[in-house]
Amino acid sequence: MAKELTVAVVGATGAVGTKMMEQLAKRKFPVGKLKLLASKRSAGNTLDFAGQTYTIEEATPEAFEGVDVALFSAGGSVSKALAKEAAKRGAVVIDNTSAFRMDPEVPLVVPEVNRADLKEHNGIIANPNCSTIQMVVALEPIRQAFGLKNIIVSTYQAVSGSGVSAIEELHQQSLAWDEGKNVEANILPVKSDKKHFPIARNVLPQIDVFTENGFTYEEMKMINETKKIMHDDALAVAATCVRVPVVAGHSESVFVEVDKAGVTVEEFRKALENAPGVVVQDDITNQQYPMPLFAEGEDPTFVGRIRKDLANDRGFHLWIVADNLLKGAALNSIQIAEAMLEDGLL
Amino acid sequence: MAKELTVAVVGATGAVGTKMMEQLAKRKFPVGKLKLLASKRSAGNTLDFAGQTYTIEEATPEAFEGVDVALFSAGGSVSKALAKEAAKRGAVVIDNTSAFRMDPEVPLVVPEVNRADLKEHNGIIANPNCSTIQMVVALEPIRQAFGLKNIIVSTYQAVSGSGVSAIEELHQQSLAWDEGKNVEANILPVKSDKKHFPIARNVLPQIDVFTENGFTYEEMKMINETKKIMHDDALAVAATCVRVPVVAGHSESVFVEVDKAGVTVEEFRKALENAPGVVVQDDITNQQYPMPLFAEGEDPTFVGRIRKDLANDRGFHLWIVADNLLKGAALNSIQIAEAMLEDGLL
Numbered sequence: 001m002a003k004e005l006t007v008a009v010v011g012a013t014g015a016v017g018t019k020m021m022e023q024l025a026k027r028k029f030p031v032g033k034l035k036l037l038a039s040k041r042s043a044g045n046t047l048d049f050a051g052q053t054y055t056i057e058e059a060t061p062e063a064f065e066g067v068d069v070a071l072f073s074a075g076g077s078v079s080k081a082l083a084k085e086a087a088k089r090g091a092v093v094i095d096n097t098s099a100f101r102m103d104p105e106v107p108l109v110v111p112e113v114n115r116a117d118l119k120e121h122n123g124i125i126a127n128p129n130c131s132t133i134q135m136v137v138a139l140e141p142i143r144q145a146f147g148l149k150n151i152i153v154s155t156y157q158a159v160s161g162s163g164v165s166a167i168e169e170l171h172q173q174s175l176a177w178d179e180g181k182n183v184e185a186n187i188l189p190v191k192s193d194k195k196h197f198p199i200a201r202n203v204l205p206q207i208d209v210f211t212e213n214g215f216t217y218e219e220m221k222m223i224n225e226t227k228k229i230m231h232d233d234a235l236a237v238a239a240t241c242v243r244v245p246v247v248a249g250h251s252e253s254v255f256v257e258v259d260k261a262g263v264t265v266e267e268f269r270k271a272l273e274n275a276p277g278v279v280v281q282d283d284i285t286n287q288q289y290p291m292p293l294f295a296e297g298e299d300p301t302f303v304g305r306i307r308k309d310l311a312n313d314r315g316f317h318l319w320i321v322a323d324n325l326l327k328g329a330a331l332n333s334i335q336i337a338e339a340m341l342e343d344g345l346l
Numbered sequence: 347m348a349k350e351l352t353v354a355v356v357g358a359t360g361a362v363g364t365k366m367m368e369q370l371a372k373r374k375f376p377v378g379k380l381k382l383l384a385s386k387r388s389a390g391n392t393l394d395f396a397g398q399t400y401t402i403e404e405a406t407p408e409a410f411e412g413v414d415v416a417l418f419s420a421g422g423s424v425s426k427a428l429a430k431e432a433a434k435r436g437a438v439v440i441d442n443t444s445a446f447r448m449d450p451e452v453p454l455v456v457p458e459v460n461r462a463d464l465k466e467h468n469g470i471i472a473n474p475n476c477s478t479i480q481m482v483v484a485l486e487p488i489r490q491a492f493g494l495k496n497i498i499v500s501t502y503q504a505v506s507g508s509g510v511s512a513i514e515e516l517h518q519q520s521l522a523w524d525e526g527k528n529v530e531a532n533i534l535p536v537k538s539d540k541k542h543f544p545i546a547r548n549v550l551p552q553i554d555v556f557t558e559n560g561f562t563y564e565e566m567k568m569i570n571e572t573k574k575i576m577h578d579d580a581l582a583v584a585a586t587c588v589r590v591p592v593v594a595g596h597s598e599s600v601f602v603e604v605d606k607a608g609v610t611v612e613e614f615r616k617a618l619e620n621a622p623g624v625v626v627q628d629d630i631t632n633q634q635y636p637m638p639l640f641a642e643g644e645d646p647t648f649v650g651r652i653r654k655d656l657a658n659d660r661g662f663h664l665w666i667v668a669d670n671l672l673k674g675a676a677l678n679s680i681q682i683a684e685a686m687l688e689d690g691l692l
Contacts, residue, residue, distance in 0.1 A: 150657070154500035154599035156549050156588065171524070178521050195633045201593050202639035203502050205651050205665045210630040214611070214653030223656065236657035240599040240665065242502065245591050247547050253500035253586040253599075265560065284556040287541045293548035305551050307560030310569065311496070311582035319551045319586065 004032030005346065007337075008067045008091065010059050010082065011074025012036040012047055015164045016096055019330035020071050025050045027334055030341075037063055038074065061085035068346060069337050072096060073329070087123025092346060094125050094333045098217075101126040101225055108228050110332060111339045112277040113140040118340055125336055128229060129221040130328030131155050131241065131250055136229050137301040137327065138320045139256060141275035142268065143230060147259025149314070150236040153222065156244045156251035157207060158292060159199055161324050162188060166199075167247055173200035174245075189243060204243040216241060249292025250324040257314045265308045268316055272303050277327070282306050290321035301327055350378030351692065353683075354413045354437065356405050356428065357420025358382040358393055361510045362442055365676035366417050371396045373680055376687075383409050384420065407431035414692060415683050418442060419675070433469025438692060440471050440679045444563075447472040447571055454574050456678060457685045458623040459486040464686055471682055474575060475567040476674030477501050477587065477596055482575050483647040483673065484666045485602060487621035488614065489576060493605025495660070496582040499568065502590045502597035503553060504638060505545055507670050508534060512545075516591055519546035535589060550589040562587060595638025596670040603660045611654045614662055618649050623673070628652050636667035647673055 007024065011017040024031055036047055037059035045056045057063055059078065064070060064086035072079045072086075072095040079099035086093050100106040107117035108126045113136050118125060128136070135153060142148060159166040169187045176183045177200050185196040189206040197204055208217035215223070222239040244251075273280050281290045282304040290302035301322040309315030322328055340346045353370065357363040370377055382393055383405035391402045403409055405424065410416055410432035418425045418432075418441040425445035432439050446452040453463035454472045459482050464471060474482070481499060488494060505512040515533045522529045523546050531542040535552040543550055554563035561569070568585040590597075619626050627636045628650040636648035647668040655661030668674055686692040 152498055152601050154586075156502070156590065174520055175524050178517070178524055189633070193633060197637060198639060201591065202637055203590055203592060203597055204637065205597070205599075205635050206633065210633075213656070214630060214651070215656075236655075238601065238655050238657070238661070238663060240500075240651065240663055242597075242599065244502065244549055245547065246549060251549050251551070251588075253551075253588065255498050255584065255601075284560060287535070287539060287552060287556075289551050291543060291548055291550065293544060305560070305586065309582075309584050310559070310561075311584070315584070317584060317586055 003341070004030045005068040006033040006035065006066055007031045008035040008037055008064060008070040010037045010070060010072045010078060012038065012056065013042060014073055015160055015167070016073040016325055016329040019325045020073060020333060021049050023330050023334040027338070029334060029337065035063065035067060061089070064089045064091050067091040069094065071333055083124050092121070092125065092340065093123060094127060094336050096127040096329055096333055098129065098221060100124050101128060101221070102228065108225060109336055110136050110229055111335045112137050114229050114231070115339050118336070118343060118345055121345070127329065127333045127336065128225045129218070130161055130324040131157060131218065131252065132222050132225040132229070133328050133332050134250060134301045134320055134322035135222065135252055135254065136226055137277045138272065138303050138318065140230065141271045141278065142256060142258065145271040146263050148235060148256060149259055150257035151226065152238045152255040154240045154253045155242055156246070157241060158246040158248050158250055158324055159188065159243065160248045161250065162191070165191070170199050170245055170247065173198050177201060199243060199245050201245065205240070207241040207243055246292045248296040248323055248325060249321055250328060251290070251292050252320040254318050254320055255309070256316050256318070257312065258316065259314070261313055265306060265316070269306050272306070277301055278303055280304065290319060292321055295321045295323050297326070298323055299326060299331055349687070350376045351414040352379040352381065352412055353377045354381040354383055354410060354416040356383045356416060356418045356424060358384060358402065359388060360419055361506055361513070362419040362671055362675040365671045366419060366679060367395050369676050369680040373684070375680060375683065381409065381413060407435070410435045410437050413437040415440065417679055429470050438467070438471065438686065439469060440473060440682050442473040442675055442679055444475065444567060446470055447474060447567070448574065454571060455682055456482050456575055457681045458483050460575050460577070461685050464682070464689060464691055467691070473675065473679045473682065474571045475564070476507055476670040477503060477564065477598065478568050478571040478575070479674050479678050480596060480647045480666055480668035481568065481598055481600065482572055483623045484618065484649050484664065486576065487617045487624065488602060488604065491617040492609050494581060494602060495605055496603035497572065498584045498601040500586045500599045501588055502592070503587060504592040504594050504596055504670055505534065505589065506594045507596065508537070511537070513593055516545050516593065519544050523547060545589060545591050547591065551586070553587040553589055561585070592638045594642040594669055594671060595667055596674060597636070597638050598666040600664050600666055601655070602662050602664070603658065604662065605660070607659055611652060611662070615652050618652070623647055624649055626650065636665060638667055641667045641669050643672070644669055645672060645677055
């Protein structure tokens with residue numbers, strides 16, 4: 001990786017943007033020049049990166065001139081307004097929003113799963129939803145080994161998935177609870193939605209707004225994105241997405257039905273142990289299983305509680321945990337950039 | 347209910363015992379005489395009930411002489427030691443522990459579901475596990491209307507299910523977190539198990555200890571008790587039980603497959619709206635769905651997020667919440683006593 005690249009980060013001050021900067025530094029991505037882009041409101045502010053101070057510029061179409069890689073994480077509307085402008089100017093956009101994920105012209109990529117799709121890009125690559133990424137990292141090796149018919153997932157998602165203000169809200173509500181004060185709710189479940197409910201000492205069975213079929217957008221993202229990433233429209237996927245009072249680290253209780261009959265739990269576990277990006281934590285005699293508090297700040301997708309269904313020979317249960325801001329967002333974006341560089345696509 | 351009964355409460359100072367006393371008073375159960383029984387250690391202490399002060403007596407076999415109803419909630423070992431002694435002396439034992447739940451001689455009862463089983467008692471009636479009760483209250487009307495083939499549940503269980511010390515632990519950990527101090531864990535996931543992990547800002551995919559098949563006892567309770575209560579050994583049930591940092595109120599993400607084809611989501615919801623003990627909170631346009639924080643202190647089992655599976659015509663998803671100390675424990679025990687009184691079994 002001798003080549004040095006001009007990298008733009010759009011939304012550098014957000015929960016994911018901050019982690020993107022950290023990942024660029026930590027993984028020694030060959031950043032020749034770094035441009036931090038944000039709304040007019042933030043332009044002029046400064047941010048430190050790798051010992052240097054950067055002034056935030058306004059994200060205009062022209063700001064992408066000369067940019068090799070543009071990492072977008074400033075909300076869907078910013079991506080819709082500027083990603084194509086950036087691509088038009090020769091930048092490869094890696095977009096962490098949902099703006100282009102289901103666009104047939106845009107590859108939706110988790111490098112461990114469908115790296116080859118990167119070749120089909122037209123200037124934009126979409127980074128999947130956080131809860132989708134960790135699930136497909138864990139289930140792709142199962143699909144390859146035994147085939148996959150059916151996925152039913154219930155999530156336990158951290159507040160950091162709703163940004164810095166949701167983390168702050170959990171802390172404030174928790175303090176209020178401890179001090180016996182009134183608990184105020186203004187952000188969760190969805191800032192732009194009509195009602196807000198406390199997350200401290202509570203769980204919220206709503207992430208993102210509702211769609212007409214009764215599922216939320218978050219649930220539909222897990223359903224549709226999983227099929228797209230695995231190139232399998234016939235795959236049955238169902239999701240129930242729930243916010244829990246955890247700062248970082250999404251957890252998922254997953255039931256899968258495989259195609260192959262007679263698969264043993266040992267074979268199932270073996271397939272996961274050999275999988276890229278997966279760390280199996282599954283030793284019940286020593287109470288070893290993944291937990292979000294211990295996944296925070298870690299790169300892998302952790303899998304445990306692997307067991308065979310008691311009624312269905314093709315059914316298995318597992319518990320998947322990953323840091324939603326890392327593998328679920330920033331890390332996967334940088335891994336996409338690394339894969340493109342290695343594959344000669346940058 | 348003119349008859350007045352001598353009622354014994356074993357374990358009156360515990361999280362469930364306290365609620366049992368409250369329920370006896372609130373529901374005006376015809377308590378003629380109340381005996382509070384506990385270990386030798388607690389004997390001599392006093393407790394107030396309905397404006398009167400009671401001295402706790404030591405729970406010996408002889409203490410049950412003259413008792414009509416004995417409510418046990420002092421752990422499985424106490425029930426194993428004393429429930430049969432109480433029954434031998436003519437008391438009807440309603441046992442909130444797991445000691446006798448799977449005993450074929452002992453009815454396991456949720457009055458809304460299998461009240462008729464009370465007639466078969468031999469002095470002991472078992473109160474099911476908290477997470478089982480709310481699930482069968484919500485699924486029995488579905489089973490009656492459409493038949494039930496398959497249940498897959500993931501739980502979000504409150505710490506109060508582990509007793510007063512677990513509630514205190516969540517508060518202490520939360521305070522430590524807010525003050526930037528070290529978070530200590532000594533109770534959860536299971537006090538008697540080897541390792542303990544923080545519950546504040548975390549979720550624990552272990553409730554009760556593990557069994558040999560990889561499921562926990564809590565999960566096996568949900569599986570086996572549901573089949574026993576519904577009198578259906580062929581019913582497929584799978585559970586993943588998870589502790590979340592909530593004080594009171596268990597939540598459950600449930601997938602069910604019904605026998606009947608072509609059931610609409612309206613028909614499914616209708617069956618729940620007409621069901622005893624169930625309150626449907628399911629209006630997504632107004633963000634109405636059950637949440638544990640709002641179920642605390644409430645009697646019903648709340649059901650929402652009702653939707654049809656997108657791939658399986660017989661599949662439905664729902665979200666079930668109830669106060670685990672009330673319908674999940676104390677309230678159900680008192681409802682059993684009330685049903686027995688009404689049915690002439692007391």
